[in-house]
Amino acid sequence: xxxxxxxxxxxxxxxxxxxxxxxxxxxxxxxxxxxxxxxxxxxxxxxxxxxxxxxxxxxxxxxxxxxxxxxxxxxxxxxxxxxxxxxxxxxxxxxxxxxxxxxxxxxxxxxxxxxxxxxxxxxxxxxxxxxxxxxxxxxxxxxxxxxxxxxxxxxxx
Amino acid sequence: xxxxxxxxxxxxxxxxxxxxxxxxxxxxxxxxxxxxxxxxxxxxxxxxxxxxxxxxxxxxxxxxxxxxxxxxxxxxxxxxxxxxxxxxxxxxxxxxxxxxxxxxxxxxxxxxxxxxxxxxxxxxxxxxxxxxxxxxxxxxxxxxxxxxxxxxxxxxxxxxxxxxxxxxxxxxxxxxxxxxxxxxxxxxxxxxxxxxxxxxxxxxxxxxxxxxxxxxxxxxxxxxxxxxxxxxxxxxxxxxxxxxxxxxxxxxxxxxxxxxxxxxxxxxxxxxxxx
Amino acid sequence: xxxxxxxxxxxxxxxxxxxxxxxxxxxxxxxxxxxxxxxxxxxxxxxxxxxxxxxxxxxxxxxxxxxxxxxxxxxxxxxxxxxxxxxxxxxxxxxxxxxxxxxxxxxxxxxxxxxxxxxxxxxxxxxxxxxxxxxxxxxxxxxxxxxxxxxxxxxxxxxxxxxxxxxxxxxxxxxxxxxxxxxxxxxxxxxxxxxxxxxxxxxxxxxxxxxxxxxxxxxxxxxxxxxxxxxxxxxxxxxxxxxxxxxxxxxxxxxxxxxxxxxxxxxxxxxxxxxxxxx
Numbered sequence: 001x002x003x004x005x006x007x008x009x010x011x012x013x014x015x016x017x018x019x020x021x022x023x024x025x026x027x028x029x030x031x032x033x034x035x036x037x038x039x040x041x042x043x044x045x046x047x048x049x050x051x052x053x054x055x056x057x058x059x060x061x062x063x064x065x066x067x068x069x070x071x072x073x074x075x076x077x078x079x080x081x082x083x084x085x086x087x088x089x090x091x092x093x094x095x096x097x098x099x100x101x102x103x104x105x106x107x108x109x110x111x112x113x114x115x116x117x118x119x120x121x122x123x124x125x126x127x128x129x130x131x132x133x134x135x136x137x138x139x140x141x142x143x144x145x146x147x148x149x150x151x152x153x154x155x156x157x
Numbered sequence: 158x159x160x161x162x163x164x165x166x167x168x169x170x171x172x173x174x175x176x177x178x179x180x181x182x183x184x185x186x187x188x189x190x191x192x193x194x195x196x197x198x199x200x201x202x203x204x205x206x207x208x209x210x211x212x213x214x215x216x217x218x219x220x221x222x223x224x225x226x227x228x229x230x231x232x233x234x235x236x237x238x239x240x241x242x243x244x245x246x247x248x249x250x251x252x253x254x255x256x257x258x259x260x261x262x263x264x265x266x267x268x269x270x271x272x273x274x275x276x277x278x279x280x281x282x283x284x285x286x287x288x289x290x291x292x293x294x295x296x297x298x299x300x301x302x303x304x305x306x307x308x309x310x311x312x313x314x315x316x317x318x319x320x321x322x323x324x325x326x327x328x329x330x331x332x333x334x335x336x337x338x339x340x341x342x343x344x345x346x347x348x349x350x351x352x353x354x355x356x357x358x359x360x361x362x363x364x365x366x367x368x369x370x371x372x373x374x375x376x377x378x379x380x381x382x383x384x385x386x387x388x389x390x391x392x393x394x395x396x397x398x399x400x401x402x403x404x405x406x407x408x409x410x411x412x413x414x415x416x417x418x419x420x421x422x423x424x425x426x427x428x429x430x431x432x
Numbered sequence: 433x434x435x436x437x438x439x440x441x442x443x444x445x446x447x448x449x450x451x452x453x454x455x456x457x458x459x460x461x462x463x464x465x466x467x468x469x470x471x472x473x474x475x476x477x478x479x480x481x482x483x484x485x486x487x488x489x490x491x492x493x494x495x496x497x498x499x500x501x502x503x504x505x506x507x508x509x510x511x512x513x514x515x516x517x518x519x520x521x522x523x524x525x526x527x528x529x530x531x532x533x534x535x536x537x538x539x540x541x542x543x544x545x546x547x548x549x550x551x552x553x554x555x556x557x558x559x560x561x562x563x564x565x566x567x568x569x570x571x572x573x574x575x576x577x578x579x580x581x582x583x584x585x586x587x588x589x590x591x592x593x594x595x596x597x598x599x600x601x602x603x604x605x606x607x608x609x610x611x612x613x614x615x616x617x618x619x620x621x622x623x624x625x626x627x628x629x630x631x632x633x634x635x636x637x638x639x640x641x642x643x644x645x646x647x648x649x650x651x652x653x654x655x656x657x658x659x660x661x662x663x664x665x666x667x668x669x670x671x672x673x674x675x676x677x678x679x680x681x682x683x684x685x686x687x688x689x690x691x692x693x694x695x696x697x698x699x700x701x702x703x704x705x706x707x708x709x710x711x
Binding site: 293294297298299301302303304305306307308 | 493495518519520522523525527529530531533534535536546547550551
């Protein structure tokens with residue numbers, strides 16, 4: 001096998017292999033849509049973050065606008081402090097409402113931004129004032145059962 | 158009567174002692190061999206300068222381990238992907254979630270099957286070839302001749318083969334995964350009729366580059382090191398006879414396969430359960 | 433080739449072995465060996481298989497370390513050399529391995545050019561001239577593009593010889609150069625050993641048990657038996673030696689100091705025992 005033929009085959013092999021890696025990264029994974037630009041960090045405090053995880057999505061109007069980067073516990077206020085990296089292209093008003101939603105009925109949890117009418121925008125380092133914690137399924141069920149029991153009791157009377 | 162009892166007990170004690178001694182000896186010799194293999198690994202790293210400076214040696218080895226394994230990797234990948242598509246559809250259909258077929262096929266391949274199966278195939282094809290080649294060179298005194306000509310056989314024969322294997326392995330694993338996803342697509346979308354759009358979009362939404370793909374690449378890199386290390390070591394350490402070389406080749410395939418599966422467990426435990 | 437650092441060119445003998453002992457796995461392989469290889473001479477080391485002849489070559493080449501005693505090549509003690517010194521020494525030595533040990537993945541040309549490409553910076557054109565010269569010296573210039581698998585035994589041995597002298601070494605060692613060759617190749621190899629040695633002004637050590645061929649070409653002989661030197665002298669002296677082992681070896685007698693029967697119990701006793709068991 002002459003040297004040039006060998007080099008040709010090896011070059012072809014490496015090119016095809018890297019092409020496969022690229023295919024996996026771009027077409028199969030979501031690399032193209034993540035970490036593609038500048039971000040600024042803001043904070044939000046929640047009573048209960050439920051099943052929210054780091055790297056969870058932050059969506060506004062259903063579109064991903066940022067990622068959760070850190071989840072801490074504030075020992076003085078006994079609240080969860082979530083740090084969010086928001087895409088620098090998007091600015092949100094100061095009275096944005098941050099809620100923890102579930103995708104689907106039993107899916108992953110993400111943060112949703114509902115905008116208010118404030119003209120002043122959130123800057124890097126700001127904390128979102130209005131938040132709604134995650135819905136804890138057990139509380140929901142016990143509340144439902146309590147309501148049901150009260151209704152039945154009322155009816156029976 | 159008492160004397161017979163005592164003799165029987167003595168014999169049993171001797172038997173147990175013999176078994177324990179044999180066990181201890183085997184464990185000690187395995188550990189000794191592991192230490193020898195580790196020093197050999199260090200020697201390879203130290204002498205890798207030649208493999209990098211004389212790149213054509215390494216390129217030659219990439220050809221023999223990587224390019225010549227392309228056919229078996231691509232064909233196997235295609236078949237594995239197609240089977241995943243079939244089995245996956247059969248199971249998902251029961252829960253009405255057939256749009257998740259893309260997710261199932263891609264995650265299975267990228268996280269586990271791609272690196273592991275490609276590494277096992279690589280070990281049987283390229284690993285055994287490397288061991289046989291180096292073993293035969295040892296048996297026909299070619300390595301000795303090289304030493305006497307003041308050329309270090311580890312630098313010139315062993316290191317290029319090691320790095321050739323390490324470089325080929327991640328590329329082959331990626332090709333296996335890509336081919337498998339294509340196979341799953343062929344069976345799922347073209348043959349069975351799963352919706353093409355949801356096949357790809359759900360896949361893109363669920364497969365994370367850093368968590369899944371990068372971890373898969375890291376796995377295949379580690380497996381490449383394991384297979385290449387075992388292959389060159391067994392070849393270099395083989396008995397210089399025909400039986401010695403054949404025993405070494407078998408050991409390469411068995412040892413690297415077991416090591417791959419063990420390493421896969423350890424890596425998976427680290428990577429996919431930490432969050 | 434002059435001016436090689438560390439090699440004393442003025443000494444009479446190239447290789448000096450004094451009181452060499454070598455044990456392997458607690459088994460004594462060589463005991464109390466004393467040998468001198470003078471410059472420009474061809475020396476044979478003879479003995480039956482497994483008596484330590486090849487081990488001597490490996491000790492001279494530095495592949496093994498002696499348990500005690502010294503091996504000096506060109507005035508340097510081999511086992512005291514560091515890695516750089518050892519490789520420098522090996523570049524001045526050539527070795528012909530049993531059955532050739534040619535690199536099977538390279539052509540004949542590349543086999544001979546191997547050392548030139550590894551150790552010198554000579555341009556390819558010059559290397560080509562040198563390779564063809566070496567091949568011409570052994571009579572195989574036309575075979576330079578063949579692969580080792582395509583060579584006959586005799587041709588492979590000659591190519592290995594050409595490879596051994598590729599860098600014009602000062603010491604050439606031959607490990608069983610005559611093993612398994614046909615009569616024509618035998619005499620060719622023998623002639624080449626002598627001619628090349630004289631042409632290069634080198635010293636040669638031939639480890640062999642082929643008496644006919646070697647006694648024709650060597651200047652001095654050492655006889656080794658069970659790890660000890662039992663006789664030494666010129667070829668003529670060996671032919672007329674009265675040492676029983678040497679006599680049995682040189683004249684190829686079936687029985688003598690090396691017994692015909694492998695050690696066993698007395699014949700009559702074994703036969704009687706089987707008769708008793710049957711009856």
